[in-house]
Amino acid sequence: MTTAERPLSATVDRLLTQLEEGLPEGEVPASIFGNSELYDAELRKIFGRCWVFLAHESEVAAHGDYTVRKIGEDNFIVSRDEEGEIHVLFDACRHRGVQVCRSDSGNSSHFRCPYHGWTYSSDGALVGAPLWKNAFGGMDKSKNGLTKAAQVRSFHGLIFATLDPSAPPLEEYLGGMAWYLDLIFGLDKDGLEILGAPQRFVVDANWKSGSDNFSGDDYHLGTLHRSVWSIGAFPVPFSENMMGYHVQAAKGHSLSFSMAEDANEPGPNFFGFPEDLAEQFDTSRISEEQLEIARRARVFVGNVFPNFSILALPMSEDGANHAPTGVLTIRTWQPKGPGQIEIWNWFLAYKNMTAEQKDRAYRAGLGTFSVGGSFEMDDTEPWITVARTGSSVAAEVLDFSLNYQMGMPGVGIASKVDDWPGPGIAYWTRYEEGVQRNLYQYYAEMMRAKPGEWPENTL
Incomplete structure (x- = not known):
């Protein structure tokens, strides 16, 4: 019997049962962010199988x-x-x-x-x-x-691999998420390139906190990142930035758009990339619906299950001297144990950007989303305490659960969108946590899946 075929331990089975029973009520057991037995199973059930x-x-x-x-x-x-x-x-x-x-x-x-x-x-x-x-x-x-x-x-130049020969083809695994990745990586025929070597830094957090955050945790922006607005790093007020869509693109894969509801409302558009660059985009490879979403979008943030995240938005490392410009960063949350991750962070640019535009985007990214950036220093502190709580005896003994109810019927102002042009399930506004519940639902299904079996990824 291989390790993948061994039955789950009693502890892991109990935590997964709590997760499965709690998700319909918007509850997630805190111990999934720190339990060592669960983490050992994740390495085989999640990272040993997924793309x-x-x-x-x-x-x-x-x-x-x-x-x-x-x-x-x-x-x-x-x-x-x-x-x-x-x-x-x-x-x-x-x-x-x-x-x-x-x-x-x-x-x-x-x-x-x-x-x-x-x-x-x-x-x-x-x-x-x-x-x-x-x-x-x-x-x-x-x-x-x-x-x-x-x-x-x-x-689109992004290299994925899986250790499982029974895994579905990558495009099938991505499902509807591929449609949204086209909005970033398929905007121009010349494609993108990496700017510099990836940054690597270790944080005492659980890998799921990063995936959770980039699935569409926009609610924290007004509190944890309040300083970003005060220094002019982002050109849209917090309350306006919360206007947009949460999309469950496929099981496990989620994303969020900050976007004006009125298509005629002024920008920033195309994620804040310079207008002269946007005018040169060869958009022949994407549909009119995809182009319209890309044109209207201020922010794109998303996560491909399990641990690959994308962020495109207008930023400035120094709002007093430099106007925000489009920044594109991709990252992985590399597990190093139940309570530690190594963050790998890349910055990208479209190949047809000028050298000056690439330099400006890179500097804006370094000042905001990097080991010394303002966003990174904000985010990592709460994630550290999430892992600490997840490994605590109190959380285990008390069956302590976390609240993921935002956007459920009767909770908040978000509502399902019936005429969304893209694949998946969409909600307006971004006061919503269904994108995270989607992450954990697929996580539970993958943890339960037997060797050779794959959960359906359509919603």
């Missing part, structure tokens, strides 16, 4: 380029071979399991294990070892290459 974002193609643009990334807590080499094909390779020598890639990124035609010298090409094939004839003559090299992820797929 996980690893890198952008611009990070491995040339033949021989590679970078080391993670699925769950495990290292994988994302490489482009000499034929231009992208591979995702488990970073473990087939001889003794030693890590073969010792740099975070670089360019090389081969990876060589430091222990016994087994050498692999950039596509993972075993090509040789010292004194091969004496040591391994007659052994089949083709059966001893680096182990590859079960499936690898690139979507």
Whole structure:
């Protein structure tokens, strides 16, 4: 019996039952943010099966380029071979399991294990070892290459991989979320590129807090990020910014738009990107409905289950001297235990932006959404205490649950939208937490799913 086939422990089963029974009432058990047994099951049930974002193609643009990334807590080499094909390779020598890639990124035609010298090409094939004839003559090299992820797929330059051969194709897994990713990554035929290396910083929080926040927690903006408005970093007042839509795009995948209800209301539009850039967008690859949403949108924030988040919005690191400009950041919430994550944060720009526009966007992003940015310093403090509460004896003994009722019938002003042009279930306004409930509903279904079985991702 494999670890994936083993029954869930009594503790994990109890927590999942509490989650499943509580969600219809808008309740989530606090202990899912800190329980160690649950976390061990997540590594296998969630990260061992789901599609996980690893890198952008611009990070491995040339033949021989590679970078080391993670699925769950495990290292994988994302490489482009000499034929231009992208591979995702488990970073473990087939001889003794030693890590073969010792740099975070670089360019090389081969990876060589430091222990016994087994050498692999950039596509993972075993090509040789010292004194091969004496040591391994007659052994089949083709059966001893680096182990590859079960499936690898690139979507608009975003490289995803899954360890589960039974996983549905990436486009099917994304479901309606792919339609919304087109609004960002499909706006222009030339695509996007990464600006600089990804930032990495460790926070004593649970990975689900980041996914929860970027699924559409807009309510915290007026309190936790109040200073952002006072320094002019964002051009829209808080109450107006809450006007917009929450969308459950598919099971597990959620997003939020800050958007004027009236299409004739002045901007910022196109997420705050410069007007002269927006005028050059080749939007032939998206529909009129997608284009209209992108044109009207001030903010896009979303999460692809389990831990890949996207944010596009107009920001400034210094509102007194620089007007807000469009910033696009993507990030992953890398698990490092039940109470710790490593945040990986990238900034992107459209390739046809001028050098000055790219620099302006990068600086605006660094001042707001980075290890030293104003938003980051705000967000991480509450998440730390969420994890602390989640691992507490009191939360366990008291069956302490968290309130996720905003937007449920009779609670708040949000209401379901019947004429939303895109896929999924949409609500107006952003005073709503159905996007988070969608995250945890799919989470519970994946944790319960048996090997080879996948929950339906349509709503």
